Amino acid sequence: xxxxxxxxxxxxxxxxxxxxxxxxxxxxxxxxxxxxxxxxxxxxxxxxxxxxxxxxxx
Numbered sequence: 001x002x003x004x005x006x007x008x009x010x011x012x013x014x015x016x017x018x019x020x021x022x023x024x025x026x027x028x029x030x031x032x033x034x035x036x037x038x039x040x041x042x043x044x045x046x047x048x049x050x051x052x053x054x055x056x057x058x
Contacts, residue, residue, distance in 0.1 A: 006055045009039030015055065026050070 008018040015035040023030045024043040032044040036052040046052070 006035050006037055007039055008035060008041075 005014050007014060008020055010020050011018055013019075018035070022033045022041045024033055024046050025040040026042060026046045029043040029045075033041040034044075034047065034054045035041055036047065036054060037058070038052070042050070042052050047054070
């Protein structure tokens with residue numbers, strides 16, 4: 001399978017280049033948010049509850 005970088009749904013940039021306001025797409029928390037494969041940001045609690053993975057976890 002080819003390697004594919006996760007990109008922000010809004011600006012189409014990778015997490016390190018994204019300048020969007022970052023908050024959890026589910027609970028709107030602004031702490032510990034990370035980009036996941038669907039292009040949205042999620043906090044740690046929501047990522048764990050929904051089994052979303054960050055780029056480093058795939």
